[in-house]
Amino acid sequence: MQKNKVPAYEELSKPLKIFSYKWFKWGLVRIFLNTVGRLSKGIRIGFKYGFDSGTMLDYVYENKPQGLLFIGKLIDKGYLDGPGWSGIRQRKIHLKGILREVIENNRKINKSTVIMDVASGPGRYLIEIMQEHQRYNLEILCRDMDEQGLNLGRKLCSQLGIEHIKYERANAFSPEILKSAVPKPNVIVVSGLYELFTNDEIIKKSMTNIAAVLNSGDYFIFTNQPYHPQLELIARTLPNRLKEYWVMRLRPDNEVKSWAMAAGFKHLKTLLDSYSIFSVHLFQKP
Template sequence: MTSLEGTAMLHEQNITAATVADEKRVAEERTFKSHDGTEIFYRYWPAVGESAKGAILLFHRGHEHGGRMAHLVDELAMPDYAFYAWDARGNGRSAGERGYAPSFAALVRDIDCFVREIGRDGFGQRDIALIAQSFGAVLTAAWVHDYAPDIRAMVAASPAFSVKLYVPFAKEGIALWQKLKGRFFVNSYVKAKLLTHDAERIASFEADPLITRPIASNILVELYAHAARIVSDARAITVPTQLLISGADWVVRHGPQHEFFVNLASLAKERHVLPGFFHDTLGERDRKMALDLIRPFLEKQFATPEKAIDLTGADRTGYTRDEADHLASPLPLLSPKGLYWAMSRASIRMGAWLSPGMKTGIATGFDSGSTLDYVYENEARGIGFVARMVDRTFLDAIGWRGIRQRKLHLEELIGNAVAALKAAGRPAHIVDIAAGHGRYVLDAIAKCAEPPASVRLQDYSDINVGLGSKLIADRNLPTSVSFRKADAFDAKMLGALKPAPDLAIVSGLYELFADNAMIARSLGGLASAMQPGGLLIYTNQPWHPQLEMIARSLTSHRGGQAWVMRRRTQGEMDQLVAVAGFEKIDQRIDQWGIFTVSVARRV
C-alpha cells in the first residue's frame, strides 16, 4: 500500500466515523412483563455495526421516563454499544398506577427482571453497564448492593439519597400521616428551572404529558430508609463506580453522596463534583463536561475490566468481621450502653414469663429451629390479653417479619425448582441439610403440581429431628419423605448422599456461622453429590437493622452464648457458592433488605 492510498483510506474512515456520529440512532419500542405481571415499556437502540461491545442501561430520575434519557444515546457517541432505557412502573408508558409501586423493593426487583429481559438479546451481566440519575441512581445502587450482579460498571449521577423537602419535619410527617391514614400521594414541588440551565430541557419538561408529578407516600418513606441502608453499607458494593455530583443541586443533599463514595469498596471508583450544575446532571446545559467523564470511564471498564475482589476471605479480614468482633466485645457494665443492654436482657427474661415465644427462645436459643417454627406459625399465645399482646410484639419484630417473608420466598423457589426439574425429566430428589422442623419444605412440596420423587430432611438437633418427624407423621406423608439426624458440615456424608439430590436446600444455616471454611466444606460436599443441572437453594443475611440488639440481648442455640452474627454481603455468599461449582440464576429479597433466597445451578 502506498502512502497516498493509506492517507485516502484513513480519510475515508474518518468520514465514516463522523457520519455515524452525526446520524441519530433509532430506538425500537418494546415491553416485558415484570415479576408481578406489570408491563414495563422500554426503548432499545442496537449497536451500530455487526456486533456490540456491550450494553448500557439508562435509568431516569423520579417523575420522568426513559424518553428523557434518550438524548444520551447520541451525545455519548458510543456507537459500538447497545443502549436500553426503561420507563419505571407507574411512569411514562409503563403500566401501573401513576407514581406508585407496591414497595421500593418491587422497583429494585423490576431492574433484576429488566436485566434478565435484555439477556434475550445475548447480553450477560458481564456485558452490562448502568447510567442512572437521582431516584434511578438509588434504585440501581440498591440492586447492585442487594443482588450483587457481576456487571462492568455503574455511573450514578446526583443520587437522591437525601431529598431536600424544605418543610421542617416533612419526612416524619409523611411517615406519620401514612401510618394514620394509609397511602397518599405527594406532588413534586420542583420547577423545571431548578433542574437545569438548559432552556430547551426546561420547555420540554413543562410540556411533557408523560411527566408524573405525584409520588406515593410509601415510596418516599421507603426511599429514605433504603438510601440510608445503602449509603451506610456501601462497603458491600465492589462494582466499578463513577459518582457525579451536581455542585448547585437544589433537590438533593450532597453529604450522603460523599459518604456513599467514601464507603464504596470498588477498586475503580471516581468522584466528580460539577460546579454550577443543577440536579438534572445529564440534562444540564453544559452536560458535555459530564459525558466526557462518563465515556472514558465506561470504555476503560469494558476494555480492561478491574479484576473482581476476592470476598471468600472476608471472614478473616472483611468489614463485617470487624463489625462482628465489635459486637462480641463486652461493654463496661456501668457504662450507659452497658446499663441499657442489661435492662434489655432483663426485660426479655421478664417477657418470657408471659410470652411463649420468648420462653422458647430462652430455652432453645433464639436462632433455634424451635423458635423459628414458632415464628413461622405466627400465632400470638399466652394466658390473657396482656400475655398475647407481649407475644404479638415479639412476633412482629422486623427480623421475624423478614423470616416469615423468607419462608414465602423459599416456598416459591422450591416450587419453581421442582417444576423446572420435572420439566427437564429429572425425578426431583430433595435434601435439606439443616431443616429445623422442616415446616417450610413440607409446606412447599404440598403445593407442587407434581410431587418430588423423595424428600430427605436433616438436622443436627434431636429436638428438631423428633418434632420434624412428628410433622411428617401428622401430615400422613409417604415413606419417600424422611427426617434424619446429620451434620450439615460433614462433607463426606453430604458427598455420599443417596439418592443423589437434584435439589439441595440450605436455609438459615450459613448465617449462623462466621467461618467461611465451614461453609465451603458444606457446599463442596453438596457439589460432589450433585450432577450438572442440579439446583441449590440457599439463604443469606446481607443486612439487619437490629444486629446490636440481637448480639447484646439474645442468646443462641450454642449453650446460651450471645447470638453474635457476622453478616455476609450477597457478593461474598455468591462467591462461596460459585467456588463450589454453582452458578446463581435467581434471587429474592424481602422489602426491608434483610434476607435473601437464591437459586444456583450445578455446572
Template sequence: MTPSLPTAWTTQESGFDSFDRTRLFYRSWQPVQPRVDGPPRALVFLHRGHEHSGRIQPLVEQLGFTQDWAFAWDARGHGHSPGERGDAPSFYALVQDFEAFVRHLQATHGIAAEDIFIVANSVGAVIAATWLHDFAPRVRGVVMAAAAFDINLYVPLAKPALRLALRFKPGLRVTSYIRSRMLTHSAGQALLYDSDALITRNISARVLIDLADTAQRVVDDAHAIDTPVLMLAADKDYVVKQAPQRRFFDGLASRFKRFVLIPDCHHAIFYEDEPQAQQALQASQAFIEECFAQPLPPLSDYHLAHTHSPSAHRYQALQQDMVGSAWEKAFFGLQKAMLDRLGHLSNGMQIGLSQGFDSGASLDYVYRNQAGGRLGVGAVIDQGYLDAIGWRGIRQRKVQLQGLLGELIAQYPADQPLRILDIAAGSGRYVLETAKRFQDRPLEITLREINPRNLEQAQELSMELQLKNHIAFQRRDAFDPDSYPEDEAPYDIVIVSGLYELFSDNQRVLQSLQGIAQQLKVGGHLVYTGQPWHPQLLMIAKTLNNHLGRAWQMRPRPQAEMDALVASVGCRKLRSEVGIAGIFTVSVAQREAAAQPASGSAASSPAATTPG
C-alpha cells in the same frame, strides 16, 4: 476508521417484563463496529428522577465507547413505561425492576455481568447502590453522579409530615420544587429540560419516603459493597446533600474507588456547562477504561473475609463490646433484665430463652405466627415479639423460599423422580408444605438435621400433612464432611436455609458447600439463604441468647461474599429474592462444573442446631 458519533450505533426501542409482569420500556444502542478483541461489553444507564431514557442519548455519544453496547430504561411511572407519573409500588420496586432489566439484557444479548458497567444519575444512583448492596452483581464498575442519598426538601420537618400524611392519604403525590436553572448553568440544557413533554414534575410521597429510608440503610452499610465506584459530586448542588455521598464513599469496601468534586457545578452534572460537563465526562471515561483494564478480584479473596473485611472488623468490635454508647448498653441491659423476668409470659420468648432464639424450635414458632402467652398480657407481649422486623423478614423468607422451590420443582419433568435434599431442615416446614402442593409428582425428599427433636417434629409434620411423597429423615451435621457420602445418589435440588447466617467462619461454610456440590447433580440447583445486614445487631447481641446459651452475636455476611463462596464450588447464581429492608435473601444457583477444593483448611466444627 471509527464511525462518527451519531452513526456509531444503531438504536432500537424495546421492552422487558419485570418481576411483577409489568412491561417496561427501554432503548438500546448497538455498536456498528463491535469490538473484536474480547466479549461484548455494555454500558447501562439509569436516568435521574422525573426523567426518561431519551435524555441518555447525548451521554452515550459523549462518552464515546463506540465499540460497546449501551442500554437505558424508563423507570416505571416515567417516560414510555406504564404507571401513574412519578409513582411506583415502592422505591424498592424500582430496584427490583433494574435487577429484572439487567437479567433481561444478559439473557437477550449474551453479555456477562462482568462485562457490564453502570452509569447512574441522582435517584438512579440510589437504585444502583441498593442493587449493588442487595443483589451483589459482579459487574465491572459504577459511576454515580450526584447520588440522591439525601434530598434537600427545604421545608422544615418535611419527612415526618409526609409520613403522617401518608397514613391518611396513601396515594399522596407531591410536585417537585426543582426548576431547570437549579439543575444546570447551561441555558441550552435548561431549555431542553423545560420543553421535554416526557419529564414529569410529580413524585409519589410513598416513593419519596421509601427512597429516603432505603438510601439511609445503604449508606449505613456501604462497607458491604466492594464494586469499583466513581462518585461525581456537584459543588453547588441545590437538590441533594453532599455529606451522605461522601459518607457512602468513605464506607465502601471497594479496592478501586474515586471521589471527584466538580467545582461550580449544579445537580445535573452531565448536562452542565462545558467545563463542568467535560470534567465529569473525562473522569468517567478514564474510570471506565481502568475498570475494564483490570480483572475482577478472584473468588478466593472472599474465603477469609470472616477475618479480613469490614464486616469481620465490625463483628470483632461487637464481640469485644466496643459497639454502642454507654446509654445504649444501659438501655439494652434493662431490656435484657425485663426479658429474663417477664419473657416466660410470652410463648415465643419462652422458647427462645430455653432453646435459643436462633433454634429450630424458635423459628418454627415464628413461622406459625400465632401469638400466645400467660396471664392475658403474655399474648400481647408475644404479638409484639412476633411483629419484630427480623421475624417478619424470616416469615417473608419462608414465602420466598417456598416460591422459588415450587418454581424449580415445576420446571423438572413431571414424570421423572426428583430428588430434593435439605441439609439443615429444622422441622422441615417450608419443604414439607411445598411438597404438599406436588403430591402428583414423584418427589424423593431427604431431610437432614443434627437435633433429634427437630427431626421428630419434621416427622410429625409430614404425618399431619398426610404426605404421599417418599421422605427420609437423617441425623447429620451439615458441617461434617462425612455427612455427604460419595456413594449416595446425587440430588436435583439441595436446600440450605437459615444455617450459614449463624456462623461467621467461611471455612466451615466452604466445607459444607463442598459437600453439597459433591451431592448435587451437574445442572442441579442449590437454594440458599443469606443475611447481608441487620438493623438490630446490638440489641440482639445484648438481649437475646443463641442455641448454645451465649449472647446471640451475628456477623451479617454481605451478599457478594455469600455468592462468591457458592461460586467457589462450581455453582453460578441465577437469581435472588430480597426480603423486608434487605435483611434476608433467598437465592438459586446452578451447578455448572465439578467442585474444586476450597482454598484454606476447613476448621472442624461442633454439631450445631440448624433452624432451617
C-alpha cells in the same frame, strides 16, 4: 427500605464496659425479657432452645401469637411482628417459590426431584411443598443436628399424613455424611445455616462439598443475611442454641455469591425480602 448503620461483628463480640450507658440499657432489656417477656410463648421457646434454633423458627413460621394472660399474647405479637421475623417469613415464601420453579423445571424434562435441606429443623416449608406436590415424583430429606427440631417435623408429618419426607440427624458440614444421603438429592438447600457461622472458610468448604455431590443440572439453594436492623439488641440480649449471645456476622450478597461461583455453580436468581434482611439464592451445577 432505609437501612440504619449497624455495628460490626467484632464490636458486638466484645463485652460492654461495666456501668457504661449500654451496659445499663441492655442489662435492663435482658431483665425485662427474662421476666415479663417470658409471658410470651415465643420468647420462652427462644430461651429454652435458642433464638436461632429450628424450633424457634417453626414457631415464627406458624405466626400465631400465644402467651400467658393478655399481656403475654400482646408481647408475643410484638415479638413475632419484629422486622427480623417478618423477613424470615418472606424468606420462606421466596424459598418455596424457588422450589416450585425447580420442581417444575425437572418435571418438564421428566426428572424426579429429591430435595435435601442439610439443616432443616422441623422443615415446615418442605412439608408445605410436599403437600402441594403430592402427585409429583418428589422426595425430601430433612437433616439437622438437633433431635428436638427433627422430632417436631416427624410429628407434624404424621399429624398431616405426609409421606416421602425422611428425617435424620446429621452434621451439615461433614463431606462423608453429605455423600451418604439416601435418596441422592438433586436439589440441596442450605437455609438459615451459613448465617449462624462466623467463619467464612466453613461456608466456602461447605459449598465445595455440596458441588462435589451434585451432578450437572442439579440445583443449590442457599440463604444469606446482608443486613439486620436489630443486630445490637440480638447480640446483647438473646442466647443462641449454644447458650451464647447470638452475635451475627452479616455478609454482602455479592461476596457469598462469588464463593458459590468459585465452587463451580452458575448463578440463576436472587430474591430479597422487603426489609433487605434475608436473601435466597438459586444456583445450578453447569
